[in-house]
Amino acid sequence: MKLYGKFFLINLQSQMQYKVSFFLTIAGQFLASISTFLSLLFIFSRFPEIKGFTLNQVLLCFAVVQMAFSFAECFARGFDRFPSMISNGEFDRVMVRPRSAIFQIMAYKMEFARLGRFFQSLCMLIYAMIACGVFWSLSKLAVLFLMIICGSIIITGLFLVYAGLTFFTVEGLEFMNILTDGGREFGRYPFSVYGKEVLKFLTYVVPLALYQYYPLMYLLGKSDKILYGFLPPIGTLFILPCFAFWRFGLHRYKSTGS
Amino acid sequence: MIEVSNLTKSFRVSTREAGFKNAVRALIKRKYEYIQALSGISFRIADGEMVGYIGPNGAGKSTTIKIMCGILTPDSGECEICGRIPWKERTRHVRDIGVVFGQRSQLWWDVPVIDSFELLRDIYKVEHSAYRKTLDELTQLLNLNRLLKTPTRNLSLGQRMRCEIAASLIHSPKVLFLDEPTIGLDAVSKIAVREFIKERNRNSGTTVILTTHDMQDIEALTERILLIGRGRILLDGNMRELKQRFSRHKKIAVAYAGSLSSDMLSNCDGITVREEKMGRALIVLDSNLLTVSEVIEMLSKTVDIKDISVEGVTAEEMVVELYKAYRI
Structure with a gap:
């Protein structure tokens, strides 16, 4: 963990070297996520509610997803660069160092610029928490906290699968973005609005709904099953098969000629 | 002690004919070809030896080195370095080896060299006192004094290579793999690098395995050469004897x-x-x-x-x- 801090500093130092770019990207990220926020506002200016969710309730959902995402991105976005790490041979370097490959990839590149999105979602979260009319008992706060933390773990699992796939093919990874970036875009709305089939898929196959939809229902008082509050930690089990998949891929690593 | 026996490794590569039509065809059905990179490599290197590993491009040099470094898993065969199997105990194994890839940097591009060194110290868990000693030694031998505070991106190739070599020795490895360490260097830097490698091998007893296309490197540094071609070791011999044979x-x-x-x-x-x-x-x-x-x-x-x-x-x-x- 201490070492992670060191990597953190050296990354920060590198990115600060290009000051203007650093701040511009933060600002850019902030503005970009504001625009998605605005699109949400426009839709709700036409329809008072969508499938029984009001604007403020959707905002809460959106903020949680964004927060979870920006956490995961900040720490684990190195996996996003993973295909290029493989093709430029950077990964060989990782392999000859006495630390776990996952740790090094996570530490390889940290996206501080994503902090912009993080702040934006933090503002939105605070606003939505106040506006959605939920009485924030201690247990509900705990569930909210779990949603964000476990959400980012589940998303990290997706990144891991994404990286693991690169061991087999370097092309056609775009479809994974449906789950990663798409997970964020669709995650604006509670997953139930997309229909039962999608919800089932996101419950049993890729358990994004476990940190988003179910606990949200509990938070909003639409369901009184306290069990729903415990689903996010269960969802994090998803990371185990992801990890196994990654290990399997790693074993088949081919490297590139030099 | 390095012992390699009967290593084999093949790669699957997709192939297609040139042209747009074939590109479309490849999209649907792809043809694969198996390339045998290594077909039964065996050799043995004693502690403290300096060995030149030579062969034309595509002969399997890099593949062997990558297996020995624990990066690749071979299809079959055995390899034991300092009593460990590289790909099975990767993290333990790599503590004992240092690797310089001549064409790729291991230093962080935008920060001063010394910061990279310190990060490496933490990655390898080197004691502070041992680190200081090694660093002083390396700084002196490779003449790094002025370079340590410069960001890597501002170094010339020769300067950078000196720093790269120092970086790979910070944890005092027993075995040093050098993959084309003098590629693109000017005469002065080349000689400096060679001198240092020689010195290191002699005084610290570091085993050195050198792959290069620069025969002057081989001539200046190694006694023994391993020649690889088409995935096999074709020749394992003493440099002097070989020369006599060919002179x-x-x-x-x-x-x-x-x-x-x-x-x-x-x-x-x-x-x-x-x-x-x-x-x-x-x-x-x-x-x-x-x-x-x-x-x-x-x-x-x-x-x-x-x-x-x-x-x-x-x-x-x-x-x-x-x-x-x-x-x-």
Whole structure:
């Protein structure tokens, strides 16, 4: 963990070297996520509610997803660069160092610029928490906290699968973005609005709904099953098969000629 | 102690013919081809040895090195380095080895070199006192004093290579893999790097495995060479013996006054005249048939010798001969 801090500093130092770019990207990220926020506002200016969710309730959902995402991105976005790490041979370097490959990839590149999105979602979260009319008992706060933390773990699992796939093919990874970036875009709305089939898929196959939809229902008082509050930690089990998949891929690593 | 026996490794690569039509076809059905990168490699390297690992491009050099570093898992065969199997105990194994990839940097691009070194110290969990000592030593030997505070991106290639080598030695590895360490360096830097490697091998007893296309590196550094071609070890031998084997042919460059009758020379067995003009000639003789002094005698009878030099084969030519001999 201490070492992670060191990597953190050296990354920060590198990115600060290009000051203007650093701040511009933060600002850019902030503005970009504001625009998605605005699109949400426009839709709700036409329809008072969508499938029984009001604007403020959707905002809460959106903020949680964004927060979870920006956490995961900040720490684990190195996996996003993973295909290029493989093709430029950077990964060989990782392999000859006495630390776990996952740790090094996570530490390889940290996206501080994503902090912009993080702040934006933090503002939105605070606003939505106040506006959605939920009485924030201690247990509900705990569930909210779990949603964000476990959400980012589940998303990290997706990144891991994404990286693991690169061991087999370097092309056609775009479809994974449906789950990663798409997970964020669709995650604006509670997953139930997309229909039962999608919800089932996101419950049993890729358990994004476990940190988003179910606990949200509990938070909003639409369901009184306290069990729903415990689903996010269960969802994090998803990371185990992801990890196994990654290990399997790693074993088949081919490297590139030099 | 490094022991490698019967390593094999093959890669699957997709192939397609050129052209758009075939590109579309490849999209639907892809043809694969298996390339046997290594087909049964065995050798043994003792502690403290310095070995040159040579072979043409695509012979399997990198693949072997990558297996020995724990990056790749071979299809079959065994490899044990310092009592460990690289790909099975990767993290323990890599603590004992240092790797320099000549074409890829291991330093963080935007921060001063010293920061990279400190991060490496933490990655390898090197004690602070040991680190200080190693760093002082390396700084002095590689003359890094001025470079440590410069960001890597501002270093020249020669400076960077010195830093790279230092970086790979911070954890005092027992085995050092050098993959083309002098590629693209100027003469001065090349010599500095070679001197350092020699010194390190002699004084610290570091085992060095060197792959390079620069035969001067090999000549200056290694006693023993391993020649690999088409995935096999073709030759494992002592540099000097090899040279003797290939020094059958000697080159004599001569400057003279008078007229040299090249017919006379060419008719003599064991002599070929490669060039002859303006009072200079380059003669190659086969030392199995003629001695150098016989040729000189013959020359001095017909012309007035102004200058003469006799050369054996260079390592470069020897390797070309070797490649030819093994048809790789």
